[in-house]
Amino acid sequence: MNKPLWSGRFNTEVDPLTKKYTRSLHVDRRLAAYDLWGSRAHVRMLAAQGILSQEQCAAILKGLSQIEEEIRAGRFPFREDLEDIHMNVEQRLQELVGEAGSRIHTGRSRNDQVALDLKLFCRDAAHLWQLGLIRVEESILDRAQELRGEMFAAWTHLQAAQPLSWGHYLLAFAEMFGRDFQRLAFFRELHCDSPLGAGALAGSTLNLDPEFTAREVGLPVGFANSYDVVGNRDFVLELLQIATQIMLHVSRLAEDFIYFSSTAVGWIELPDPLCTGSSMMPQKKNPDLLELSRGKTASVLGHASAVASLLKGLPSSYHRDLQQDKEHLFPVFEIVKDTLEMLPVLLSGFRIREERARAALKEGYLLATDLAEYLVLKGVPFRTAHERVGRLVNYCIENGCGFEDLSLQKMRELIPELDEKAAEILKTENVLERRRHKGSTGVASVEQQISSWNQRIQKQHLLLSQQKLVVEEDFSFG
Amino acid sequence: MNKPLWSGRFNTEVDPLTKKYTRSLHVDRRLAAYDLWGSRAHVRMLAAQGILSQEQCAAILKGLSQIEEEIRAGRFPFREDLEDIHMNVEQRLQELVGEAGSRIHTGRSRNDQVALDLKLFCRDAAHLWQLGLIRVEESILDRAQELRGEMFAAWTHLQAAQPLSWGHYLLAFAEMFGRDFQRLAFFRELHCDSPLGAGALAGSTLNLDPEFTAREVGLPVGFANSYDVVGNRDFVLELLQIATQIMLHVSRLAEDFIYFSSTAVGWIELPDPLCTGSSMMPQKKNPDLLELSRGKTASVLGHASAVASLLKGLPSSYHRDLQQDKEHLFPVFEIVKDTLEMLPVLLSGFRIREERARAALKEGYLLATDLAEYLVLKGVPFRTAHERVGRLVNYCIENGCGFEDLSLQKMRELIPELDEKAAEILKTENVLERRRHKGSTGVASVEQQISSWNQRIQKQHLLLSQQKLVVEEDFSFG
């Protein structure tokens, strides 16, 4: 067994309880790739500043490369008794390159080291989520194009409200995911300083060059204040907050499609890969993946809430409580990434059961608003128009009929201002044509939205091509 | 690859995305032991009701025993492609005992099956936590006995308030953990019905006997309403709510001891196993385990919050969202169990640095209240007494002295009602003797508390000896 690297100060062996309760390796080993990057940058800086010799630097870099190979090949001897990923790497380095390895931690503390690793991880996570969001937006765009003229009985309060174009419906979600994309872009802008060099809290008496290190890890700037960065987990919480928004959007989409595809509604058929069966009931085809995405949303909310609670009332500077953030960050990373992969399967694959979806357009007096607005054009004050059409609806309900079942004469009894054009107003097929202004469900508006989205997505691709992953995905997130 | 057991209804192979997104085996394999128990009970009931033959029953029971052995020995062939632990067991059973294995799921659904497994797990978890709480209470009692007459400068608002006995201080936490124990006992009382037999939601057309099954798994009663139990996760949430309370108590204790042992305060020295060092600063001995327990409290809050969000707005009956509860339940189980193991190390092992702790009793005018109450005994209305002593304190602060530095004459200038007995009042060593009523910090009160706690703990042991773990700890929670 190895002694911990801080054992000089202690007189006793480390207690098994201590190891069990403080262990984080099972979680933070996923930071290995980032730890290697940070260590390379640090060592190069130390050499550039003359704190290490070129030979020492070269030896360490070689050792780090070997460690990377070992990790990639699954041969790295991870040791739970070495606490965390950082100590595992440093110890292995000493085994591989001897005394030079004992110099890698010069002018560095685990406090600034883990702050760097985490920040790089979070920035890469943001990048990968952005990629996922683009794919979702692209799926939406394809279907919106296809379905721009196809209507369904849209609701407010889950009560039939007005006919809506499926294309318009889908594009609403493009707006939501588009906002999420922008927040991630801003996230990467805001959290772009490198913590390395901050040491335990105060910086170092050695002649470090934190800007050099920053450049080496691909960050534009070094930290402004050492005390701030060692205790800063704002970026972890912020990423979880953005994940919350993303997943809330997903959960609302999932809720819709679970409703759409429920037996009693039946407007759409879900793609088979999103469904599973029942162990008892032979006929079932259940929307399990959508339900899970809704459930995972709750998980993300809980994880974000945990990290906020974690930071509440903590004194400034580094405290071990912070270790716990990774238990919440990593599962959220997976959930968002997997969910964004699942959505295109839904969006590309759902099939509208046209007969049922169209039949529903006949129920719920969906054209009542159009009728009231028609009265407005005839000079009736809107509030009066609203009330008159309300009474017409009541009449129809009491008589178990639709607007279209009434003669013009009958309708005029209740609404004298109506004329023969009312029949045109009450044709569902005219709804999309009648709504012409920007942002409405009309076909022209939907086409304009699609064209505008094509440009937005191009810009998003451009942005991503300029951003760089620190660690390629298969290594860091495998 | 095996087809899922519900594949009859589907025309296609299961998509890899589906498997990845729905997999729960990595989490719910910890339910294996409970699943085996439930299956045994179910099969015996089916045989007793004549739905299975005795031979079929015997074959299945033998197969289940073999599966148990395989799991215990680490030889069970867990297969991710079989979704969950339930399907893994059923599939393996078919391999081991052939056609009889195809009968085990008769009159059962995964919905009632997992509801049973989870409930049994939660009840065992409650039992194990109760055990941990007793050990914590016992550690407290030992130290309270030892330290009943030793005082420190207790606070409100972290400002010196009044001298308090360390024993009294510790017993306050016994009260908290004692309440937690009672909630767990009530938890086991409330959630004592067996879900098995509820089927998917409506019960079965077969002649099941749910009361028989309940007895077999050690529960006093079968379910009252099948539709309730298949969607019921109240007990999961409730257990997490109790865990929240337990951990909040822990976090307050941890906060105290981090403060007590902080360099600037230094009233106590933590046991070495609760501390680790720094990778950069050679002199550090940090209270990592207490900080982690505080951080893990935040985790538990987040997990409880996730499960509440999960259930919010879910339609009644079973939905796949519910699978997600296990991602939150299991980590909480570990955290509480490990933390309750850690606390006795703290409570038995902390050492009071007497010189520093006692010196602090001189600061902060800790006897001001005693002085005011002495004036009350002399007939001064309390509000007047309070104000006069307040002015005396101000005088002392302005003159940089303590009460004990003033002559009686000087004091009488500010508080005319004072007499020569004031000197006795202002001796810290008299504080504990002066507080005589029940529940106060006086020595007699503390001794009475200890004696009452000795009886409570005996009763707690008795209760636990009457409760039974369904699955012994090393198997289920190994």
Added chain:
Amino acid sequence: MNKPLWSGRFNTEVDPLTKKYTRSLHVDRRLAAYDLWGSRAHVRMLAAQGILSQEQCAAILKGLSQIEEEIRAGRFPFREDLEDIHMNVEQRLQELVGEAGSRIHTGRSRNDQVALDLKLFCRDAAHLWQLGLIRVEESILDRAQELRGEMFAAWTHLQAAQPLSWGHYLLAFAEMFGRDFQRLAFFRELHCDSPLGAGALAGSTLNLDPEFTAREVGLPVGFANSYDVVGNRDFVLELLQIATQIMLHVSRLAEDFIYFSSTAVGWIELPDPLCTGSSMMPQKKNPDLLELSRGKTASVLGHASAVASLLKGLPSSYHRDLQQDKEHLFPVFEIVKDTLEMLPVLLSGFRIREERARAALKEGYLLATDLAEYLVLKGVPFRTAHERVGRLVNYCIENGCGFEDLSLQKMRELIPELDEKAAEILKTENVLERRRHKGSTGVASVEQQISSWNQRIQKQHLLLSQQKLVVEEDFSFG
């Protein structure tokens, strides 16, 4: 302007910022009735112990009565500059009865005072919620009796699963609310000690009798440990946790009924008082109250989460953070109380649209499980039966028909074991009769549940008649 009662120690006037930031009167004035009760009890105890004279005691009690009258009549001069309700009462008392009023705070601190007030409030709240829950259960029972034989197409995963009796459906919610009732009963059992006498943290040097005080406020026992009670808010959090469970049950019920009454489903019609209209769309009748109850569930979750966060990592003893609990407790009290009043309107008033609800029983192959279980009775292993019926379902879907559209011959091609009794199995009207075991949806089971609930409710009434509100509802919660 009055100086605060603790101003002796301070040299300056209270800053307006201080007043604004610390004010709680707008919130805690709702504790007035409890504060008066506690003060009466305290003063009587002081007199019984000879700390106050009988005359002083009588004067104070008279003053408190006058204050009560003033509050009831809306004439009490609440003053924001006096911080909180406690200081307002004490100050007013001094105005009304002079020097005796300056003695009321003898041997008392706001710390134990507010702990008592809050605990009494919470216990009364629990009582009132229990009352509300009984009314909800009674509404359920009435409808369950009426609808025990009426079926609908129940779901799992919102996909048609099996026919269920509406009565059985409703009784599932009785189980949920019944558990809530029991938790509240346990809550009152667990939190039954009186904090008064604990003082600021250590008890008093005066000869207090906390057991006397406890009896006076209707609590069975005085506090066990003064340090515990002054910082104890377990009961506030626990009440919010129970509220969380209650509201989660409500939110699931609301979700169901929003779905049931959504235009596209249309199985039930909501009572008008639960709905409102639209400002723009004349035809709308929206289930606003149910949606609000779902939204208020989220509020309750957040409030509970706030109080848990509040306590996390707080040092032991009293800290001003605790004041914040009331901002979360009081709104939750209202929400739960109002919601439990709303539910009987829903439960008594919803109307089943029988034609639509029954039509849905024809969709979704609801009898597939019954068919599979029938095969089991014929000796087919369940797993085989499940697969065969699954294939039958597939055949029907491909041919756009139901089971009932197939000839026996056709069915036997796919499932050779079927015989002529299959036709009986496939009649929906036989479903309830076929399910005979306890807890199932069968009519006998539902009737047995109702009879058992009648007894439970009687016991609940009995319990409530033995419990006593400290303050009658119209005064404290007006």
Added chain:
Amino acid sequence: MNKPLWSGRFNTEVDPLTKKYTRSLHVDRRLAAYDLWGSRAHVRMLAAQGILSQEQCAAILKGLSQIEEEIRAGRFPFREDLEDIHMNVEQRLQELVGEAGSRIHTGRSRNDQVALDLKLFCRDAAHLWQLGLIRVEESILDRAQELRGEMFAAWTHLQAAQPLSWGHYLLAFAEMFGRDFQRLAFFRELHCDSPLGAGALAGSTLNLDPEFTAREVGLPVGFANSYDVVGNRDFVLELLQIATQIMLHVSRLAEDFIYFSSTAVGWIELPDPLCTGSSMMPQKKNPDLLELSRGKTASVLGHASAVASLLKGLPSSYHRDLQQDKEHLFPVFEIVKDTLEMLPVLLSGFRIREERARAALKEGYLLATDLAEYLVLKGVPFRTAHERVGRLVNYCIENGCGFEDLSLQKMRELIPELDEKAAEILKTENVLERRRHKGSTGVASVEQQISSWNQRIQKQHLLLSQQKLVVEEDFSFG
């Protein structure tokens, strides 16, 4: 009593239960000023598009002005029976200007109306918080300048770590609040589209011009998708998420200062306005406002959590659940605003108790790291240096002395590489000088930070001068 404006469709009066349960006026009346702005913009657009005549428009605008006057003067007849602020305004308008008032709701729904009001409110709130943050930063800068060369015994894990400049310490918080400022700026950038014109969900058949309306309310752009905006509360949640970050920073600052000023530590004295006294203990001066700010942080966490839960699993489009968001938004607005006003009082007013703060620099071997780094400069590998100094610390602890109590010779026995310069290293007064790199605690670094902050604050002022409040603060937030 007035009928609701949607009463045409209903046959009955509104039930008192309905009114009680749905009422929001007590909360949303704070949106009055925004509602008036939105209504003005809407009416001007209707006139510009020829949907209203100029006369109708002028009449309505005059009515709205009168309503504004009535509200400002406290004379507006708010009516609970009119549900919400929107209906109150519309109804009053009809009373004031007759038929023209019945036309104001033309082409508008409460769905887009409230979405606009809320967004404008949130944007103004962000602006006001930014203003508060600047003032906090300015307070920090002043004290950082003053205290840049004054040291204290900074911690990690609350254990003495290294000497830190008070200036550097304070500037760490400037970084935190600076990030909050940037997030608010981005918030305003992201949420800058006007919802008005989206109607209930689909837009209008009338010839609306949403871009015109946007310009009128000071927003750069109209909505892109009507269906998105009516159900969009992303911006409410996001503002609460930013508030969470702000308050977490505050809570950490508060925790520090509560510790600093606790009796046992005593490094600083809090300004009197942040403290209150005790009702029982005459000597107390408690940091109530800081504790409250920590408690209010928990409240904000809970409110943010509530809104996230609210949105989870909600179908797309408008649902009445959304009303509940305001119960959480408004208190958070107050908390953040009030807290940011309180902080400058703390930051400008705290006084360092120099004797005690400096004495603490002698404890805890604060220069151990400097010593280890000195060895590094002598060529000792850092890991070796760390271990040797660790042993030196142990030696000192065992002998109850500090580094400075050892002779050079003694030290060399344990660390042979030490030379006579060690004495310089072990002088605390040299610490700040030795740390020279950017971002460290050295004086030069602190001065550079201050100068950089002066520029940042100028830019922040510039930004705010370009932003515009929609409604002046005293009207909207009075």
